[in-house]
Amino acid sequence: MRAIITIIIFLFEIHATAQETSYKNIENIHYYPKRVTRADAYINERCLLDIHYPENIENFATVVWFHGGGLQHGSKYTPEDLTEKGIAVVAVNYRLYPQVSPVTCIEDAAASVAWVFNNIEKYRGDSTKIFLCGHSAGGYLALMVGMDKSWLASHQIDANHIAGLIPYSGHTITHLAVRHSQGIAQEQPTIDSLAPLFHVRPDAPPLLMITGDRELEMLGRYEENAYMYRMMKVVGHTETRLMELDGYDHGMEYPAHPLLLKEINRILELKKQ
Numbered sequence: 001m002r003a004i005i006t007i008i009i010f011l012f013e014i015h016a017t018a019q020e021t022s023y024k025n026i027e028n029i030h031y032y033p034k035r036v037t038r039a040d041a042y043i044n045e046r047c048l049l050d051i052h053y054p055e056n057i058e059n060f061a062t063v064v065w066f067h068g069g070g071l072q073h074g075s076k077y078t079p080e081d082l083t084e085k086g087i088a089v090v091a092v093n094y095r096l097y098p099q100v101s102p103v104t105c106i107e108d109a110a111a112s113v114a115w116v117f118n119n120i121e122k123y124r125g126d127s128t129k130i131f132l133c134g135h136s137a138g139g140y141l142a143l144m145v146g147m148d149k150s151w152l153a154s155h156q157i158d159a160n161h162i163a164g165l166i167p168y169s170g171h172t173i174t175h176l177a178v179r180h181s182q183g184i185a186q187e188q189p190t191i192d193s194l195a196p197l198f199h200v201r202p203d204a205p206p207l208l209m210i211t212g213d214r215e216l217e218m219l220g221r222y223e224e225n226a227y228m229y230r231m232m233k234v235v236g237h238t239e240t241r242l243m244e245l246d247g248y249d250h251g252m253e254y255p256a257h258p259l260l261l262k263e264i265n266r267i268l269e270l271k272k273q
Contacts, residue, residue, distance in 0.1 A: 023084060025052045031092075031115035046095045049112055051123065052078050053088035059126040061163070061264055062088040064116055066134030066141045071097045071105045071177040074137075081257035087264065088125050090116055094141070102178045102194070106151060109141040113162075114155035128271075131164045131264055135253050137177070139170020139209075143196035146205055162205040164267045168256050169211050169221050172196045172228035176219070186219060197224070200231045206239035206270075207232060208263045210256045216249035 027050045030037045037044050054060055063082055067074040076091040083089060094108035117127050132142035145151050146165040152158065174190040184190060191197050209229060214222035222244055232240035243259060245252050 021057055021084075021086065022055045023052060024055050025050065025078075029115075031112045042095055042099060046093050047108055047111070048076070048093045049115065050076060050078060050091045051088060052083055052091075053123050053125065054086060057086060058124045059129070060087050060124070061129035061131065061268060062090060062116060062120050062125050063131050063133050063260070063264070064090045064092060064113055064142070066092050066094070066109060066132075066138030068134065068136030068138045069096075071102050071137045071140075071175060079253065079257060081254065082261070085261055087261075088120065088123065097177045097181070102175055102181060105137075105177075106141060106144050106194075110145050110151035110155065113145055113152060114157055117155075117157050117161070128161065129163050129268065130161075131166060131260075131267075132162055133166045133168070133260060134170070135168040136170065136250065137175065139167025140172075140175050140196070142167045143170050143172065144194070144199075146207075147196045147199035147201070148193070149199075160203060160205060163271070164206040164208070164263065165204070166208045166210070166260050166263055168253060169217065169250055170196070170209065170225070171221075172209075172224045189220075189224070197228050197231060200228070200235050200237070202236035204232070204237055206263075206267050207237070208241045208243065208259070210243045210245065210252070210259055212244070212248040212250050212252040213246050214244060216247075218250045221250065 028048045031049050032047050067076055076093040078089050078091045092112040094105050120127055132146050134142045142165055146159055146162050149159040174192050174195040176186045178194050179190055209225045211222045211225050229240055229242040245255050
């Protein structure tokens with residue numbers, strides 16, 4: 001009897017090991033076509049992405065992650081708290097202002113998202129489960145690509161096919177780098193076609209905005225997200241939510257990551273219904 005139990009335990013351990021998920025990381029993939037990359041040294045240098053994905057899971061979800069830095073600083077990184085969670089994370093670099101215009105930053109973000117739509121199934125991911133996320137300026141890029149359908153339309157992709165938008169402390173008014181390029185002070189809000197707020201619409205992908213504490217955030221970031229929340233509700237978008245992380249300032253990534261993962265699971269469950 002003891003021998004039978006030992007064999008059963010051994011077989012269970014083999015099965016568990018076989019089912020253990022392994023992950024692979026591929027760095028510095030160019031997301032523009034070779035002819036574009038070869039023709040522009042700055043594109044060749046900056047327009048790269050990394051993909052961290054599960055090797056033995058099929059139809060996994062993907063988070064496209066845009067770094068912050070005011071569109072002027074920063075580089076791609078994969079948030080550690082989003083890895084090894086049964087999903088892929090695509091970390092994106094984009095060109096920076098003032099070397100290029102802020103509009104070019106959005107163009108790069110859209111091109112990287114188009115790359116994910118066109119390539120994630122080669123890694124056994126599901127192109128219907130792509131989420132756009134990022135912190136601060138990265139949240140702004142996620143919002144612009146997801147809310148203004150023209151950016152992805154230029155790549156023959158419908159922005160409504162994005163599974164969800166989950167920006168952290170993202171600008172919803174016109175980005176401060178855009179205002180700087182126009183000689184407008186960072187304290188003076190502007191809402192034009194380069195503001196996610198300009199593009200509120202009832203048919204947008206599910207939207208979860210996460211900010212730090214309104215008393216600790218920078219430049220009214222909570223309030224502009226709250227206005228975006230209200231206007232999305234007014235136009236009839238039923239899947240808009242806003243979360244304020246009490247006690248956390250603008251650098252609120254760490255406590256937001258579990259909320260992002262929970263939101264992905266919530267949306268994927270809704271898609272099954």
